Amino acid sequence: MSFAAEIREQPEVLARLLASQGEAARRIAAEIERRDVRSIYIAARGSSDNAALYGKYLWGAMVGLPVALATPSLFTLYGTPPRLGDTLVVGISQSGQSPDIVSVVEEGRDQGALTLAITNDTGSPLAESADLVLDTMAGPEKAIAASKTYTAQLTAIAMLCSGSEAGRERRGELARLPDLMHAALAVEGEIGAAANRFRAMDRCVVLGRGFNYSTAYEWSLKLKETTYVVAEPYSSADFQHGPVALVADGFPVLAVAPRDRVLDDVRALLARLSDLEADLFVMSNDHRVLDLGASRVRLPDDLPAWLSPVVAVVPAQLFCYHLARAKGHDPDSPRQLRKVTRTW
Numbered sequence: 001m002s003f004a005a006e007i008r009e010q011p012e013v014l015a016r017l018l019a020s021q022g023e024a025a026r027r028i029a030a031e032i033e034r035r036d037v038r039s040i041y042i043a044a045r046g047s048s049d050n051a052a053l054y055g056k057y058l059w060g061a062m063v064g065l066p067v068a069l070a071t072p073s074l075f076t077l078y079g080t081p082p083r084l085g086d087t088l089v090v091g092i093s094q095s096g097q098s099p100d101i102v103s104v105v106e107e108g109r110d111q112g113a114l115t116l117a118i119t120n121d122t123g124s125p126l127a128e129s130a131d132l133v134l135d136t137m138a139g140p141e142k143a144i145a146a147s148k149t150y151t152a153q154l155t156a157i158a159m160l161c162s163g164s165e166a167g168r169e170r171r172g173e174l175a176r177l178p179d180l181m182h183a184a185l186a187v188e189g190e191i192g193a194a195a196n197r198f199r200a201m202d203r204c205v206v207l208g209r210g211f212n213y214s215t216a217y218e219w220s221l222k223l224k225e226t227t228y229v230v231a232e233p234y235s236s237a238d239f240q241h242g243p244v245a246l247v248a249d250g251f252p253v254l255a256v257a258p259r260d261r262v263l264d265d266v267r268a269l270l271a272r273l274s275d276l277e278a279d280l281f282v283m284s285n286d287h288r289v290l291d292l293g294a295s296r297v298r299l300p301d302d303l304p305a306w307l308s309p310v311v312a313v314v315p316a317q318l319f320c321y322h323l324a325r326a327k328g329h330d331p332d333s334p335r336q337l338r339k340v341t342r343t344w
Helices: 003-008 010-035 047-063 099-110 125-129 148-161 170-175 177-185 188-197 210-227 263-275 305-326
Strands: 039-043 067-069 087-093 114-119 132-135 203-208 230-235 252-256 279-284 295-298
Touching: 003 010, 003 305, 010 114, 010 132, 010 148, 010 170, 010 177, 039 047, 039 099, 047 067, 047 087, 047 148, 047 210, 047 305, 087 099, 087 125, 099 114, 099 125, 114 125, 114 148, 132 148, 148 170, 148 305, 170 305, 177 305, 188 295, 188 305, 203 210, 203 263, 210 230, 210 252, 210 305, 252 263, 252 305, 263 279, 279 305
Parallel strands: 039 067, 039 087, 087 114, 114 132, 203 230, 203 252, 252 279, 279 295
Antiparallel strands: none
16 A cells, blocks of 8 residues: 555544544553553654654643653663653554564563553554553554554544543544544645645755644654655744754745644744745644745644644645655655664
8 A cells, every 4th residue: 555545544544543442542541540650751763753742742731741752772772771660651653563662661561660552563562561552553554654653643642641531521522533634635636736846845844833843743754754855843942043044035944833822933933934035835724824835735724732733744744745756756665764663
């Protein structure tokens, strides 16, 4: 199955995940509450690491726990793992095969921490090493560039964060995700036209903030994987602390900015970049942001901010697919990459 086909399959994947794993997510959320964990420590690589970045924001915002992203080399190469006894240690991996991610979860379990695997393979070493497992139910992903496994991981994290009794009202918003994703896929023609405009691009920056900081990172990764563009992700805040000096007339800036509490900050930066005559491509559901873009894609109007990364990444994936094609590259066979990467 191709990258494009798997992008378009995502509404069905999310519908299957929500229908089959809701009870499991609620049981896991209850166990996390019962164990009275004090922090969350997430190990991941690649696209899964960008899903972990979403988890850092969402668990912090909705559960109120401090969240850290793991440094696996402390476990595998330096042999100096941190103390994890009162922590929820989470491993996120499409394949569940990478030894460094497995090592973090195994060490957490050895120290008496509660451990959780979020994976597309419940028979993998990662799943076998964890106390709790949430199956992302994405089905086989054949394309090297992840799409459906990434959004399934985001959705799994959202299900866990809304799995408690206090999160009951949010589960209605979760149920709308497949329809919102269908709406995002419906603008593929506009995305293809925008991608064709940028076919000569060889470098750019990708901006997002808050929940969509993860989207900026995933969009950037997909650009590197499939189009070979040197794409650097930044938060709109960090970008102003130096990297804004990159911007001159015609410099490509890609931005994701749905309605959210961070929107005013992102919009103010984009207005400044517009004045500097950057070549802006924006994805938003706010007309003031859309008006700033030389190219634009409208996100669904009724998109809940906390779920926006699950939907906003879809047009970003399509942009990368169409840009790769416009550049004459095969997005199904990125050079020097394999589907499963094992690191230590």
